Amino acid sequence: MSTTIKLARIDKRLLHATVALNWTRFINANYAVIVDPSYNNDPFITKVMQLCLPEPMKVKIFSVEQLMAFINEDSTKNRNLMVIFKNLATAKEAVEAGFKTNEIQIPYPAIRIVIKKLSVFFNEEEIQDIRYIQEKGIKLFYQTAPLDNKEYSVFKK
Amino acid sequence: MTRTGKVRNMMLVEVFKEFINVIQENKKYTMGLLNQDGCVISCSKEEYIGCHFDINDSNSNNMFHEIKVKNKYYGYIWVYGDDENLKMISSLLLDSLTTRLMYEINTNSLKQKVTKDDELIKYLINDEHFDLKHILDLINQLGVDKNKTRVAVYIVNNKGFKEEEIMHLKLKPDSKEVIYSLLDNNSLLLFKDIPYDLEIVEVKNYFEKYIRSLQDWGMQGCSYLVGSLQDKLKQYIVSYQNCLWLKKNVDFSVDEPLFFTDYLFEYFVSKVQFDDVRNIFDFYKDRSKGIDIDEFTNIAKQLFMNDYNITQTADDLFLHKNTLIYKLKKYEKIFNIDIRGSFQGKVLMALIANALSQYQKLKQVGEKI
Numbered sequence: 001m002s003t004t005i006k007l008a009r010i011d012k013r014l015l016h017a018t019v020a021l022n023w024t025r026f027i028n029a030n031y032a033v034i035v036d037p038s039y040n041n042d043p044f045i046t047k048v049m050q051l052c053l054p055e056p057m058k059v060k061i062f063s064v065e066q067l068m069a070f071i072n073e074d075s076t077k078n079r080n081l082m083v084i085f086k087n088l089a090t091a092k093e094a095v096e097a098g099f100k101t102n103e104i105q106i107p108y109p110a111i112r113i114v115i116k117k118l119s120v121f122f123n124e125e126e127i128q129d130i131r132y133i134q135e136k137g138i139k140l141f142y143q144t145a146p147l148d149n150k151e152y153s154v155f156k157k
Numbered sequence: 158m159t160r161t162g163k164v165r166n167m168m169l170v171e172v173f174k175e176f177i178n179v180i181q182e183n184k185k186y187t188m189g190l191l192n193q194d195g196c197v198i199s200c201s202k203e204e205y206i207g208c209h210f211d212i213n214d215s216n217s218n219n220m221f222h223e224i225k226v227k228n229k230y231y232g233y234i235w236v237y238g239d240d241e242n243l244k245m246i247s248s249l250l251l252d253s254l255t256t257r258l259m260y261e262i263n264t265n266s267l268k269q270k271v272t273k274d275d276e277l278i279k280y281l282i283n284d285e286h287f288d289l290k291h292i293l294d295l296i297n298q299l300g301v302d303k304n305k306t307r308v309a310v311y312i313v314n315n316k317g318f319k320e321e322e323i324m325h326l327k328l329k330p331d332s333k334e335v336i337y338s339l340l341d342n343n344s345l346l347l348f349k350d351i352p353y354d355l356e357i358v359e360v361k362n363y364f365e366k367y368i369r370s371l372q373d374w375g376m377q378g379c380s381y382l383v384g385s386l387q388d389k390l391k392q393y394i395v396s397y398q399n400c401l402w403l404k405k406n407v408d409f410s411v412d413e414p415l416f417f418t419d420y421l422f423e424y425f426v427s428k429v430q431f432d433d434v435r436n437i438f439d440f441y442k443d444r445s446k447g448i449d450i451d452e453f454t455n456i457a458k459q460l461f462m463n464d465y466n467i468t469q470t471a472d473d474l475f476l477h478k479n480t481l482i483y484k485l486k487k488y489e490k491i492f493n494i495d496i497r498g499s500f501q502g503k504v505l506m507a508l509i510a511n512a513l514s515q516y517q518k519l520k521q522v523g524e525k526i
Binding site: 044078 | 175176179182183246249250252253254256257260261321322325328329330374375377
């Protein structure tokens with residue numbers, strides 16, 4: 001049996017309705033994994049998050065180390081993961097720790113004006129994180145809901 | 158209140174029970190479900206049930222949030238706690254509750270759609286009566302295009318499908334026009350549409366890609382049988398029957414799709430009544446006692462696959478070319494047909510091989526022939 005990353009997303013709103021409702025079923029995920037070191041030690045928050053989705057869907061809140069341990073452990077069943085990073089810094093940390101995926105999704109900014117420059121939406125530190133992730137061969141793209149177009153171009157500039 | 162409204166309220170109360178269980182494990186908070194009038198109808202502490210609250214009176218210990226899902230109001234949640242995180246926790250609880258309710262509502266409507274798909278498939282593959290009125294009615298309700306060209310894809314999973322997972326197939330982006338139904342725990346039938354502008358020569362490639370996308374989506378360890386193209390609702394059953402024919406007559410393996418169109422010759426040969434062939438060649442059958450029937454059918458099959466190229470066939474069968482020619486001459490003599498020289502002789506060889514292989518099968522099951 002295997003663990004497959006069906007979707008990796010950076011979303012500060014974590015497991016909100018769009019993610020929980022649209023993406024899990026769209027990509028046939030059976031695990032929603034939130035990577036947010038600030039929540040990962042609070043079992044009460046984990047239980048409240050689990051309430052968003054009924055069993056057999058599982059909701060986990062991990063630190064980066066816990067995420068990597070979870071991905072690398074042997075599992076007796078197929079685990080299809082939707083991984084949601086709290087922010088770019090956490091995603092970069094995971095990539096540094098060996099997190100492998102082809103691409104990472106970022107929801108479109110609230111106002112969908114024509115996105116021409118990364119610096120309009122990201123600060124210098126975030127742009128450095130973006131470049132680091134890209135150097136590791138991982139593409140970044142904008143997409144909010146499943147039927148939205150994937151927008152890669154702005155991240156190539 | 159409408160029936161849907163009642164069902165949704167019942168769903169809310171059921172879901173809220175799960176929230177109560179979690180809250181009761183954490184003694185710091187009390188959580189209640191209030192109706193539109195502010196009356197507690199469910200609560201983590203039963204003594205509050207029936208109490209009234211002023212929902213506009215949120216303060217440092219009591220938070221009230223309106224529950225609004227898909228533009229409908231479902232009352233309020235009340236969260237009590239003597240804790241600095243109360244605001245954050247109550248918002249999180251509200252988010253989780255509304256998300257969960259949306260999930261349940263969507264699941265219910267998905268179930269209804271899948272039930273309609275099941276019904277539609279039942280009508281489409283009914284070989285005794287084609288009820289067009291019912292079919293069109295269901296197609297209308299499902300909002301799928303009746304004029305699309307579709308192909309039956311019969312998927313076999315020996316380990317069994319998970320009903321819940323199959324239900325979510327409706328949400329796959331390229332499955333909007335797909336009609337499907339679980340025929341039993343191990344067999345899934347779907348009628349997949351093709352784009353209007355797809356060239357016929359591209360169809361196989363298109364389905365290979367679609368099947369790969371199903372595998373990526375999670376349908377691994379399945380066998381895929383693909384029927385013929387059909388653009389009339391009445392003919393969908395033919396495409397389905399093609400899949401059943403493949404299942405019965407062709408060896409198939411896991412994760413490798415099998416296309417009916419690759420077996421058209423075998424299909425039509427199999428449609429020739431083998432009794433007819435037997436009756437005509439019965440005399441020769443007795444005379445053929447000296448030949449190895451398995452070898453004969455194998456040679457016939459291999460010749461067909463190699464377009465009757467003798468050199469290639471001999472190579473594939475690890476025979477010397479002259480040995481193969483010797484055997485073919487023998488068959489020509491026994492059955493009085495011209496295998497090497499005429500088209501008709503080649504077709505007749507295929508028919509005889511099919512009939513003899515049917516004899517073998519019947520013999521194996523002990524039938525008297």
